[in-house]
Amino acid sequence: MITLYDLVFSEDRRPSPFCWRTKLALKHKGLDWRDEPTGFTEKQKIAFANSITVPVIHDGTKVIKDSWAIAEHLEAAYPGKSLFPNDATHAYARFVNGWADTAVNGAVFPFILGDLAERVRPQDRAYFDESRGKRLGTTDFTAFQAKAREKGIASFRTALEPARRVLRGQAFLSGETPAYPDYILFGSLMWPHTISPLELLEKDDVLYAWRERMFDLFDGMARKAKGP
Ligand SMILES: N[C@@H](CCC(=O)N[C@@H](CS)C(=O)NCC(=O)O)C(=O)O
Incomplete structure (x- = not known):
């Protein structure tokens, strides 16, 4: 199961434009994920990825930071509907x-x-x-x-x-x-x-x-x- 570290604001608002890219890419690929809400001052949650920004995903043994790198990873790792059709x-x-x-x-x-x-x-x-x-x-x-x-x-x-x-x-x-x-x-x-x-x-x-x-x-x- 993929874990997604997603920026969280008060009352569980999820504003991050970069995390939205990832959530929609995951849906496009038909993938489920475990959501890990991550506040600005919870950098320790994403330290394992050597990142200070979200999105970060943990996918099996792979750890990927940056929305663009995540999209490329999902495209390479999961067949089916393409994020980049050509x-x-x-x-x-x-x-x-x-x-x-x-x-x-x-x-x-x-x-x-x-x-x-x-x-x-x-x-x-x-x-x-x-x-x-x-x-x-x-x-x-x-x-x-x-x-x-x-x-x-x-x-x-x-x-x-x-x-x-x-x-x-x-x-x-x-x-x-x-x-x-x-x-x-x-x-x-x-x-x-x-x-x-x-x-x-x-x-x-x-x-x-x-x-x-x-x-x-x-x-x-x-x-x-x-x-x-
Ligand atoms: N290039 C990165 C940018 C990610 C980014 O800047 N994320 C913001 C949230 S929208 C963040 O985590 N900021 C942390 C901070 O400002 O401390 C990507 O595409 O993932």
């Missing part, structure tokens, strides 16, 4: 991975920073304030978030245009059925979805309709996730 999808997924890590997640973070701080587990709050405060040069996360939203939401929506252009011609980023590129971008949108009342997508956006299709996958697994 070579082109693999390269495309790499591109989407890099785009989501930098442009998308980097843009989402300031919009939800205050909401993240409010919903982090009380025992992780000091760590959150210190680590994020150091990175941003302020611990007034509420003001930081308000300012980011005021200026940034319209340009964030514009930045998603490459995905929109694909989705105008097909149901999923990967074609007529979803695969790993879809799980990557969807993970980025699960981050605000689980932690913030802010709606980043407009109802008439093709991305909104795609996200609805993604919510429906695997018996509505993501739709059932604890919300903000």
